[in-house]
Amino acid sequence: MSDRKRLEELHLLLTEHSHLYYVLDEPQISDGEYDRLFQEMLKIEEAHPDWVTSDSPSQRIGGAVLDKFEQVQHRLPMLSLENAFADRDLYAFEDRLLRFLLTDVRPGYMTEPKLDGLAVELVYEYGLFVQGSTRGDGSTGEDISAQLRTVTSIPLRLRQTDIPRLEVRGEVFMDRTGLAKLNQQRAEDGEPLFANPRNAAAGSLRQLDPKITAKRPLRFYVYAVADPADTDCKTQQELLQFLGSLGFPVSDLICFCPDIKTVIKRFAELSTLRHDLAYEIDGMVVKVNDFALQERLGAKARAPRWAIACKFPAIQATTKIVKVDFQVGRTGAVTPVAILDPVDVGGVMVSRATLHNADEILRKDLRIGDTVLIQRAGDVIPEIVKPVLEKRDKDAEPIIIPQNCPVCSHLLVKPKGEAVTRCVNPHCPAQRLRSIIHFCSKAGLDIEGLGKKSVEQLFDLQLIKDLPDIFKLQKADLEVLDGWGEKSADNALSGIEAAKKPVLSQFLAALGIRYVGEVTAGLLESTFLSLERLLTVTREELLEVDGLGEQAASSIADYFSDPSVREMMNAFHDAGVQPQVLVQREENLLLTGEVLLFTGSLKKLSRTEAKKLVKDHGGQIASGITKKLTCLVVGEKPGSKLKKAQEKGIRILTEDEFVAMLS
Ligand SMILES: NC(=O)c1ccc[n+]([C@@H]2O[C@H](COP(=O)([O-])OP(=O)(O)OC[C@H]3O[C@@H](n4cnc5c(N)ncnc54)[C@H](O)[C@@H]3O)[C@@H](O)[C@H]2O)c1
Numbered sequence: 129m130s131d132r133k134r135l136e137e138l139h140l141l142l143t144e145h146s147h148l149y150y151v152l153d154e155p156q157i158s159d160g161e162y163d164r165l166f167q168e169m170l171k172i173e174e175a176h177p178d179w180v181t182s183d184s185p186s187q188r189i190g191g192a193v194l195d196k197f198e199q200v201q202h203r204l205p206m207l208s209l210e211n212a213f214a215d216r217d218l219y220a221f222e223d224r225l226l227r228f229l230l231t232d233v234r235p236g237y238m239t240e241p242k243l244d245g246l247a248v249e250l251v252y253e254y255g256l257f258v259q260g261s262t263r264g265d266g267s268t269g270e271d272i273s274a275q276l277r278t279v280t281s282i283p284l285r286l287r288q289t290d291i292p293r294l295e296v297r298g299e300v301f302m303d304r305t306g307l308a309k310l311n312q313q314r315a316e317d318g319e320p321l322f323a324n325p326r327n328a329a330a331g332s333l334r335q336l337d338p339k340i341t342a343k344r345p346l347r348f349y350v351y352a353v354a355d356p357a358d359t360d361c362k363t364q365q366e367l368l369q370f371l372g373s374l375g376f377p378v379s380d381l382i383c384f385c386p387d388i389k390t391v392i393k394r395f396a397e398l399s400t401l402r403h404d405l406a407y408e409i410d411g412m413v414v415k416v417n418d419f420a421l422q423e424r425l426g427a428k429a430r431a432p433r434w435a436i437a438c439k440f441p442a443i444q445a446t447t448k449i450v451k452v453d454f455q456v457g458r459t460g461a462v463t464p465v466a467i468l469d470p471v472d473v474g475g476v477m478v479s480r481a482t483l484h485n486a487d488e489i490l491r492k493d494l495r496i497g498d499t500v501l502i503q504r505a506g507d508v509i510p511e512i513v514k515p516v517l518e519k520r521d522k523d524a525e526p527i528i529i530p531q532n533c534p535v536c537s538h539l540l541v542k543p544k545g546e547a548v549t550r551c552v553n554p555h556c557p558a559q560r561l562r563s564i565i566h567f568c569s570k571a572g573l574d575i576e577g578l579g580k581k582s583v584e585q586l587f588d589l590q591l592i593k594d595l596p597d598i599f600k601l602q603k604a605d606l607e608v609l610d611g612w613g614e615k616s617a618d619n620a621l622s623g624i625e626a627a628k629k630p631v632l633s634q635f636l637a638a639l640g641i642r643y644v645g646e647v648t649a650g651l652l653e654s655t656f657l658s659l660e661r662l663l664t665v666t667r668e669e670l671l672e673v674d675g676l677g678e679q680a681a682s683s684i685a686d687y688f689s690d691p692s693v694r695e696m697m698n699a700f701h702d703a704g705v706q707p708q709v710l711v712q713r714e715e716n717l718l719l720t721g722e723v724l725l726f727t728g729s730l731k732k733l734s735r736t737e738a739k740k741l742v743k744d745h746g747g748q749i750a751s752g753i754t755k756k757l758t759c760l761v762v763g764e765k766p767g768s769k770l771k772k773a774q775e776k777g778i779r780i781l782t783e784d785e786f787v788a789m790l791s
Pocket residue numbers: 145146148149150155156157158159160162163189190207208209211240241242243244245246247248263299351413437
């Protein structure tokens with residue numbers, strides 16, 4: 129395969145897995161595998177800088193924010209970190225610093241444990257906690273203030289109250305016992321387990337109901353502020369001490385190292401220490417200690433130049449491949465899954481691992497009966513690294529991808545140039561079931577009460593045969609089923625009712641059209657503005673859309689021109705499903721380009737309504753009196769913000785004027 133083609137494939141793969149990991153908190157591959165794909169992409173991009181697109185995963189941070197939360201603009205972006213996997217990467221890091229700074233004076237470094245949790249930003253005004261948010265895509269995060277208030281180690285009031293505004297950053301995480309207990313509970317309740325502490329922390333914080341968050345054993349450690357200039361501190365070491373004095377918990381594993389050699393020694397120390405900690409760390413973060421140097425070094429698109437994360441090597445074990453099962457996915461892809469002799473890998477029992485596809489099996493040269501090396505990098509999902517050839521039996525059987533679908537017996541196909549084997553039978557029950565599960569899941573319309581287990585049950589009973597059937601379910605059908613009752617039937621029906629008016633992009637992503645993830649679905653919505661329009665869209669029209677590639681264009685055009693899809697859309701319509709368009713063409717909106725802030729108590733609108741009005745009219749909401757702010761809307765008792773805005777000459781509106789302007 130050409131490098132160019134491979135890069136495209138890597139972009140698609142990494143984008144898909146980032147979405148699963150960051151947005152849905154449900155990763156499907158191990159971090160180790162993700163990191164390997166990421167490094168492969170970086171290598172190709174380094175050799176061909178002109179192939180780097182602005183939406184390459186190498187240029188992006190985290191994932192999109194969920195609609196269900198209010199958005200928060202970070203005043204300064206929250207970045208990711210570059211990774212070091214070996215000592216030589218650290219030496220190279222220092223070389224880069226020195227070259228950039230045009231000096232041979234080596235800086236000192238702060239080293240900190242890399243907690244495996246979720247990065248958050250906490251805003252304090254005059255010592256009071258006023259807002260907390262997730263990192264999101266780096267510039268826009270999700271407002272999770274209410275959820276963060278329930279984390280007991282986050283101070284709501286600081287010991288010093290004369291700092292007008294302080295944006296503090298740190299990690300919310302769950303310790304080992306907390307995660308084990310939570311997963312045990314989830315297993316008993318038949319809910320999916322969290323793959324790793326990071327997903328557990330993220331899944332707990334990104335709950336709409338803060339009461340659920342409050343029940344989760346979350347902890348917090350601080351490690352930065354958005355802008356050190358807001359404090360008198362000159363170094364990272366001083367800053368951590370200062371933050372400790374304000375009342376923030378600081379890890380006691382932080383350590384100043386005068387040079388890179390000491391950093392490497394410290395990393396070795398931490399690699400042993402980590403096993404005795406109450407919580408998981410997945411590495412060590414190294415930061416240039418001096419803020420003046422940090423400022424000169426600045427940042428690249430995705431990460432600062434003055435810091436790097438050293439990752440711990442994965443934990444490995446050996447076991448045997450007992451047999452191989454073949455699963456049929458939503459798109460018909462047939463995935464081989466190795467069933468293993470259960471083995472403990474760093475505290476987690478592992479009994480299965482995906483083998484991805486036929487090429488991967490060939491590449492790794494795996495057979496049934498092989499003793500294999502498996503590994504986990506922090507998370508629960510394991511990967512098979514390689515067979516232990518010395519231990520291979522003479523009669524170890526090759527793994528053969530079946531010729532026919534294991535579910536519907538239709539002949540399988542492996543398109544030229546693709547790694548995946550597929551069942552192409554449009555009526556394959558396995559695919560239909562998977563697509564219904566996807567449609568109802570968080571990645572789809574997030575229909576409450578219709579989790580995987582329930583969908584499987586309804587599918588088996590033929591109450592749901594295809595997607596539109598979901599909207600025809602009756603209370604009488606549901607409440608009599610095994611494991612159901614009046615309450616769960618009502619619950620599911622109200623979830624279904626709410627799903628009848630989905631946002632168009634969400635609806636498109638839920639349909640599971642190949643190559644249409646959240647981002648592409650958003651593009652389709654903002655370009656074509658209605659489902660009806662999409663039903664007649666041509667491949668040529670799709671190719672005109674910035675950001676849509678050829679594969680996606682063909683797949684979308686084929687999908688909507690398929691008669692059975694049109695029939696299905698009619699059935700959706702008849703069942704009362706009406707996708708809504710949120711985005712409007714920006715140019716005709718009243719508040720396009722405006723950044724507003726509300727202060728004081730509003731009489732006519734709730735805060736949420738006010739913010740929604742702004743967004744609906746194309747405006748943005750500021751997080752405080754910032755440079756970007758163009759207009760302050762004041763209610764009663766506006767407080768200090770009004771004065772500050774007046775001093776800065778920012779336009780000021782009363783609530784009435786604001787409402788009148790938009791009506
Ligand atoms: N399995 C998958 O499908 C999948 C998908 C996407 C990403 N990932 C994993 O996520 C990683 C990338 O995630 P990322 O972009 O969040 O970057 P990262 O985790 O490599 O590093 C940045 C993060 O480190 C955290 N951090 C912890 N301690 C810190 C400290 N003392 N100082 C500063 N930051 C600290 C912060 O949350 C910060 O946002 C990859 O290495 C990959 O393993 C996995």
